[in-house]
Amino acid sequence: MNKIIISAFWIFIVLLILLSSNNSSYPILNYKTQKTISTLFPQGWGFFTKDPKDATIDVYELQGKTLKLVTVNNFSQDNLFGFSRKSRYIGYELGKLGACIPKAAYKNEIGMVCKKFQGKATLVKIPFKPRFYSLNKEFVIYQYKIVPFEWINKKQEQYRPYLVARIKFVYSPTSITLKKQFKAAS
Numbered sequence: 001m002n003k004i005i006i007s008a009f010w011i012f013i014v015l016l017i018l019l020s021s022n023n024s025s026y027p028i029l030n031y032k033t034q035k036t037i038s039t040l041f042p043q044g045w046g047f048f049t050k051d052p053k054d055a056t057i058d059v060y061e062l063q064g065k066t067l068k069l070v071t072v073n074n075f076s077q078d079n080l081f082g083f084s085r086k087s088r089y090i091g092y093e094l095g096k097l098g099a100c101i102p103k104a105a106y107k108n109e110i111g112m113v114c115k116k117f118q119g120k121a122t123l124v125k126i127p128f129k130p131r132f133y134s135l136n137k138e139f140v141i142y143q144y145k146i147v148p149f150e151w152i153n154k155k156q157e158q159y160r161p162y163l164v165a166r167i168k169f170v171y172s173p174t175s176i177t178l179k180k181q182f183k184a185a186s
Contacts, residue, residue, distance in 0.1 A: 055143050058113070059094060062121075062138040062166075070132065070139070090132045097133060097169065100126050106143070106163040113142050113162050122165065125172035133169055141165045 060067035071094070072078045072087040079087045105122040121138045133139065144162035 053145070055145050057094065057098075058142045059133075060140045060142075061134070062140055067140060093130055093132050096128070097124070097126060097130060100124050101141075101165065101167060105165040105167060106141075107165070108161060109164055110161050111158050113144050113160070119166060121168040124167050124169050126169050127173060129171050130169065135169055135171050137168070139167045139169070141167060 057071065059070040061070050071090055076087075101124050102122070105124070107119075129135065142162060142164050144160060147156050147160060
């Protein structure tokens with residue numbers, strides 16, 4: 001009798017997972033049920049989050065002459081080893097902000113990703129008030145690709161290209177170029 005109850009429980013859990021992970025274009029479960037099921041499982045486990053070939057983006061807040069890291073690794077202690085969704089929200093907001101940053105703000109560099117932040121900050125007008133990126137503060141954004149595992153200890157980091165931008169976000173409700181896009185995404 002116990003085996004039947006335990007087996008039925010696991011079959012029910014597997015079915016819920018399968019049904020809730022379906023493509024949103026043809027929903028089997030309603031949105032509220034899918035949302036309830038997804039909250040039962042931890043988000044952001046380090047080994048489920050990102051393709052290692054994708055570019056890494058590090059954002060630092062400029063405080064005087066020092067830099068304070070804003071972005072948090074998904075599987076870090078600050079993010080409760082994947083149980084907190086804070087780094088997901090920071091990344092999501094960075095994606096929204098990144099759409100407002102002009103390509104001309106980025107400078108191409110080669111070598112080790114170092115903490116350089118020369119020049120003046122580019123003012124970026126955004127149509128919303130960010131939660132994790134303070135307005136009227138300067139940020140330095142580094143975008144680079146991870147050196148492949150085979151090349152680690154081969155001094156390839158000195159040839160790695162990366163982008164760096166010094167940014168200052170300013171709230172401007174009149175910057176409506178992307179406002180419709182942000183309302184649709186929120």
